[in-house]
Amino acid sequence: xxxxxxxxxxxxxxxxxxxxxxLSACLAYLGKKVLLVDIDPQGNASxxxxxxxxxxxxxxxxxxxxxxxxxxxxQETKVENLDIVPATISLAGAEIELVSTIxxxxxxxxxxxxxxxxYEYIIIDCPPSLGLLTINSLTxxxxxxxxxxxxxxxxxxxxxxxxxxxxxQKHLNKNLEIDGVLLTMFDARTNLGIQVIxxxxxxxxxxxxxxxxxxxxxxxxxxxxxxxxxIYDPKSRGAEVYLxxxxxxxxxx
Ligand code: ADP
Ligand code: MG
Numbered sequence: 668x669x670x671x672x673x674x675x676x677x678x679x680x681x682x683x684x685x686x687x688x689x690l691s692a693c694l695a696y697l698g699k700k701v702l703l704v705d706i707d708p709q710g711n712a713s714x715x716x717x718x719x720x721x722x723x724x725x726x727x728x729x730x731x732x733x734x735x736x737x738x739x740x741x742q743e744t745k746v747e748n749l750d751i752v753p754a755t756i757s758l759a760g761a762e763i764e765l766v767s768t769i770x771x772x773x774x775x776x777x778x779x780x781x782x783x784x785x786y787e788y789i790i791i792d793c794p795p796s797l798g799l800l801t802i803n804s805l806t807x808x809x810x811x812x813x814x815x816x817x818x819x820x821x822x823x824x825x826x827x828x829x830x831x832x833x834x835x836q837k838h839l840n841k842n843l844e845i846d847g848v849l850l851t852m853f854d855a856r857t858n859l860g861i862q863v864i865x866x867x868x869x870x871x872x873x874x875x876x877x878x879x880x881x882x883x884x885x886x887x888x889x890x891x892x893x894x895x896x897x898i899y900d901p902k903s904r905g906a907e908v909y910l911x912x913x914x915x916x917x918x919x920x
Pocket of ligand 2: 683684685707711793
């Protein structure tokens with residue numbers, strides 16, 4: 668059975684999509700069979716692995732709302748061992764449409780059951796909210812990775828995320844665990860970054876990944892080429908650290 672991991676934080680711009688795309692690609696590079704599921708209406712993870720959204724006829728929206736099989740939405744990517752379920756802007760309506768749907772919180776979980784045995788890892792790129800799309804992701808997942816940007820307001824909003832996780836554990840998915848908190852966009856030139864690391868470690872202790880993702884310009888360039896960093900610039904620091912993270916995630920189980 669594949670291990671399902673949601674990459675979530677309701678804050679935008681903290682590195683969820685960058686982590687989803689590059690962790691998935693690095694796991695695949697290490698020989699794991701990986702499915703990346705894009706559940707953010709912005710569809711940045713989809714374009715980040717080279718999906719041309721104009722060519723997508725069925726996406727995660729159709730799976731969640733119209734009971735289309737996930738199998739009919741899966742596309743291969745140019746990374747060996749990495750497939751994707753894309754999202755398009757049609758997903759923007761799903762948050763509202765799901766409200767009146769039967770078993771609205773477990774639709775993704777049910778949908779993924781059909782493909783779980785084919786993959787070793789299923790990585791879900793969540794939108795920047797704690798709405799039903801994120802709830803569906805947490806309900807479907809074995810674990811969550813929380814990217815936290817190394818900036819002044821790093822911890823702001825995390826208590827809200829943690830209480831959502833507790834609610835999901837209590838009512839929808841008792842197996843959900845925090846795999847780790849990932850510090851992102853670290854800038855070694857500022858004291859602030861170091862302070863944030865200390866603060867986050869004090870709060871989350873052994874749950875913080877040893878791998879810290881630095882600011883790396885190659886990581887921000889890669890998406891416009893539709894390539895994960897391991898393809899766009901395999902020798903870059905960005906590729907190195909996401910490979911380290913992938914190894915750490917594998918070690919965690
Ligand atoms: P989210 O999905 O949480 O909104 P993104 O992964 O899209 O966040 O990242 C926000 C922006 O920051 C993007 O433009 C992305 O390219 C850039 N970015 C993310 N991580 C890094 C990094 N380690 N170094 C440089 N730029 C980064
Ligand atoms: Mg994103």
